[in-house]
Amino acid sequence: MSLELQFEETIAHDQRLEPRDWVPDAYRSTMVRMIAQHAHSEIIGMQPEGNWITRAPSLRRKAILLAKVQDEAGHGLYLYSAAETLGADRAELTEKLVTGRQKYSSIFNYPTLTFADVGVIGWLVDGAAICNQVPLCRSSYGPYARAMIRICKEESFHQRQGYELLMTMMRGTEQQRAMVQESVDRWWWPSLMMFGPPDADSSHTAQSMEWKIKRHTNDELRQRFVDMSVPQADALGVTLPDPDLRWNAEREHHDFGEIDWAEFKQVVSGNGPCNAQRVAHRKAAHDEGAWVREAAAAHARKNDERRGSAA
Amino acid sequence: MRSEWPLYEVFVRGKRGLNHVHVGSLHAADDEMALHHARDLYTRRNEGVSIWVVRAADITASSPDEKDPFFAPSGDKVYRHPTFYDIPDDVPHI
Ligand SMILES: [Fe+2]
Numbered sequence A: 001m002s003l004e005l006q007f008e009e010t011i012a013h014d015q016r017l018e019p020r021d022w023v024p025d026a027y028r029s030t031m032v033r034m035i036a037q038h039a040h041s042e043i044i045g046m047q048p049e050g051n052w053i054t055r056a057p058s059l060r061r062k063a064i065l066l067a068k069v070q071d072e073a074g075h076g077l078y079l080y081s082a083a084e085t086l087g088a089d090r091a092e093l094t095e096k097l098v099t100g101r102q103k104y105s106s107i108f109n110y111p112t113l114t115f116a117d118v119g120v121i122g123w124l125v126d127g128a129a130i131c132n133q134v135p136l137c138r139s140s141y142g143p144y145a146r147a148m149i150r151i152c153k154e155e156s157f158h159q160r161q162g163y164e165l166l167m168t169m170m171r172g173t174e175q176q177r178a179m180v181q182e183s184v185d186r187w188w189w190p191s192l193m194m195f196g197p198p199d200a201d202s203s204h205t206a207q208s209m210e211w212k213i214k215r216h217t218n219d220e221l222r223q224r225f226v227d228m229s230v231p232q233a234d235a236l237g238v239t240l241p242d243p244d245l246r247w248n249a250e251r252e253h254h255d256f257g258e259i260d261w262a263e264f265k266q267v268v269s270g271n272g273p274c275n276a277q278r279v280a281h282r283k284a285a286h287d288e289g290a291w292v293r294e295a296a297a298a299h300a301r302k303n304d305e306r307r308g309s310a311a
Numbered sequence B: 001m002r003s004e005w006p007l008y009e010v011f012v013r014g015k016r017g018l019n020h021v022h023v024g025s026l027h028a029a030d031d032e033m034a035l036h037h038a039r040d041l042y043t044r045r046n047e048g049v050s051i052w053v054v055r056a057a058d059i060t061a062s063s064p065d066e067k068d069p070f071f072a073p074s075g076d077k078v079y080r081h082p083t084f085y086d087i088p089d090d091v092p093h094i
């Protein structure tokens, strides 16, 4: 059987492709681009929330937030590890991120202005990530699918801690309730943009679905997220900032307003409120860590030599 | 900018009585650091009671290209399976 046929049969039978299998170049590059973008999002995603670790209002909230941000670091590393099975080079991926040649999710280019943002990010941003990621647990590339399973297990904690934080604030003072509402108003639309451009404009969706890299279109997942969020907002006692949001009995889904795609394009192409800051911070962390990486490598070399001469 | 830290593959035993299972990889300067990183990265929620790390370069693997011929010796030995043998229904415990 030809390699190409073997590849197609594996996908047709819903089996996973594994690291050493032959795959078409386009599959490999699509997969690397997708995994790298996802890994970068996890790593950059540490920044907006990391911003509040030292100012968390209690030790309990600080411990939770720290654990959550550590998880995001872990997610990034699981994914870089998956990208490397396709032949990507870790140092090169980092370089592409800090030089702006690879993208990350637009959502992390918005600032976290109040502590309520920590709750809203957990609820909506991690919530949207879960919607996106659950179907990816069945993605055709084995190492990616397995990383997603691990990640999804951990995301549930992220969303619940956020929602619980918001419930606590909603039971507090009038001022705290206003702070939650203000935060929801800022994060709702950017969260909807997390699912990517509408299907009609999504250049990669059709091929990715054919290869079973993705299992649902951007618009399907966005609709699912809206439907899930509406009752959660009701239970919380907040209003979602969309006058056109209403139940459509005929479709059995919620209708919702037009997304500002011009804003999305601006943020994706580097002109969001925090793009420059996020990348600069990542680059500084990497540069400032150079001496640690070198020292550890030198130490390992020395130990190796010592062991060699003792033997 | 290029990292000099080699790639390690990580295997975790979930609990006593189970095999070590491959969970992913990481970069580390040496074996000891690999073990510490593996603990921090792959067992943040008690996912394991034992970890193995091994340099990816030290693993020898079968190639998927030769999948069919490589595993062929076991393909035609159906008599290695218990279902190959017909035993009358009225014979108990077998
Ligand atoms: Fe994550």
Ligand SMILES: [Fe+2]
Residues within 6 Å of the ligand: A072, A126, A129, A155, A158
């Ligand atoms: Fe998360």
